[in-house]
Amino acid sequence: MPIRVVVVGGGAGGIGAAGGVKQAAPDAEVTVFTEFEDVAYSPCGIPYVHGREIDDFASLFLADKQAYVDAGIDIHYETRVTAIDLDRRTVHVEGLDGEIGDIPYDRLIVATGFDYADPGVPGSDLGGLYYVKNIRRAMEWDQVLDTVRRAVVVEASPLGLEMTTALAHRGIETHLIDPRPWPLADVADPDIMAPVEESWAEMGVIMHFTTKLEGFLGNEAGSVRAVATSTGELPCELAVVCTHKQPNNTLARAAGLEIGSTGGLIVDERMETSQSGVFAGGDCVELPHGVTWVPVQGLSGSHAYAQGKVAGVNAAGRERRYSPVYVPWAMVAGKWMIGGVSFGETLAKALGIPYVVGVADGISRARYYPGVRKTRVKLLGEPGSLRLIGAQMVGGEGIKERADFLAMAVRTGITIEDLAWMENVYSPPIGALNEPIALAAQNALSRLAS
């Protein structure tokens, strides 16, 4: 009899899991429940449609619904799982189409994703507050954006940076508020973010750092008319709430699955939870950081998809392991690319991790080649061994590739010394004679020598 696998959630983690099961056990019965109307699209692409860099939302879909039918994956749309019974091995579902009942499983995969943290201020129930998540709602909001003159982005989180850039690109007067002293301050260092801030200023973004959100003020129609902050009111027709992504674990918690200190589900390298036969992946889980071994949560869509795949393969009875994470990241903010791996100086300082540092301002192409941009690289090494433990970068191109490379370098124990004398590609249109990573490593060694 084929194994019955139920997947709760249709995001990157859930769809990755369903595919992982089918890959490992083609005859498995795979049922996915999602409370939304669609699966298999890129929610990360939504800001770029709003910013008009991408023409339409249809481009964000990776596959149509028939593709999953053809693959033998039974997806139930707009169907909510309201309870998990671990002893009876069933999930209770309630669908919009009237479907209701207990569905049995042999293996369960939880991929319930995230929710935005409640801003916790008065007026949070007003209209005109946009939480970027669901593509259908994004399509509706995109039409609203045509009528918006002034918008406030709440918090300079990764999504906050993307939405700020997108709204400014669309010609909307955009205000960004955040209680910290610079954007993305929990992740990136101020020198990395400085060029981004300059470019936002050029794009007309009005930045309000060290400014606390105090409430949303409504008009008679019940829509936001202004955002109240510690430094005054900001009139607007739209507020985009980009607060921290919290694991959506209400269901798992009620079922009795163990939750870690981050609020994410506790899993092992097979992505199995505290209950044998129950797996999880994506934004609802926490994973150990490869350098500190401290659990972290809320990573990227590529992390979620890969974790889902591993969960699915193991749920199907095969063996695959996920690794501790080193968190390579990169994104476009303003007119720059920023990125890094592991942590920068601010986070290292916060955790109290000892480090040595090397910084260099290099270039992305030969200095004479059109389109050459500055590339700043900062490397953090472990004192003594000089093993690479973190990096941060800002530049015009090649940041993502450097972040991916440096994540592997951290993972495999590469040292600052190794990087100082690394081989690098030199080709005028795509790479400079001196690789900025090598320059940063050489500067770190020079500082240590002096």
Added chain:
Amino acid sequence: MTRRPIRTANLRLAGWLRRNSEHYLMEAAQVEFARQVGRPSPVGPTGPAALFWRRVFVPIYRRLPWTARRRVMSRMPGSHRRAWSHPPERRDPAI
């Protein structure tokens, strides 16, 4: 299938400790770097609890050696205490 014991109180305490320590340690680091680049300090919660975390917890944490901090963190409940393979050691040349 066997259900593993649920240590709800421990897990809630760990969550509370993590949330607060992370917030105030990050805030303290941001204050230092903001000062270095001539920017104002972050604005955060006020009141006796915030005062405790800023004036008591952060200085004590910073005085502990990294090995001691790491030992405390490793004893917190979480995914890091489950089975995880360590990264592979460096290998000899491929051929």
